[in-house]
Amino acid sequence: MLSPKTTPFRATLRRSVRLLREFGHEQDDPARFYTALAQDSAAQLGSYTDLEDAVLLDVGGGPGYFRDAFTSAGATYLALDSDVGELAGLGTIANGTVVGSGMRLPFRDDAVDVCYSSNVLEHVPEPWTMAREMVRVTRPGGLVFISYTVWFGPWGGHETAPWHFLGGARARRRYARTHGHEPKNRYGESLFAVTVGAGLRWAREQAAGDGVELVDLGPRYNPWWSRWMLRVPVLREVVTWNLVIVLRKR
Known part of the structure; x- marks a missing residue:
């Protein structure tokens, strides 16, 4: 059984500024980012939660940058990705990696202590199917951590931003004309519009049942004092940037 912690994560303005700078290097220096x-x-x-000896599944884990961070914290790390190229991004595919769909996780019920996903939900056509799958494979007492880039935030279109504000398809066409090739994140194929409102509704629906406890719900990269913005429907979509949902399975 994992040991829950009672001290909430406190995001500072300095952290927000640092991460914003790093996001600018996703394309030119992915290792740094x-x-x-x-x-x-x-x-x-x-x-x-205490990660020491926890079995952690990273849904959409990619080439392995997260593996190093989580194993250093003491976790046993498993990664799933639908793209073999992403898994081999650092040259080799490490042990404990699985190729499969996040919308149909190839794991039994109650298989892992922590199910984690960062900036992946916006890349699947059925995001809340994937979220429910993450809850399913997590053991009672375990933690589900879901974080995604919101569509109307400044980075919602990924490399096509800020033109995504004029429409995802239009931004995709503009990128192809400007650069001579399609963006990595192709709207309608590998990039979808997922909103803050949809995440809030899904999280609260889960918490209203008997299956999970809502541990945290807020803007992931914003300072802690900006959480009030989630109560303002239009404002929250523009300034949240990234929403994090943390659940504990009962």
């Missing part, structure tokens, strides 16, 4: 994000993720997740 993903290493910084992985270290921050391990610190945040470790504030909710």
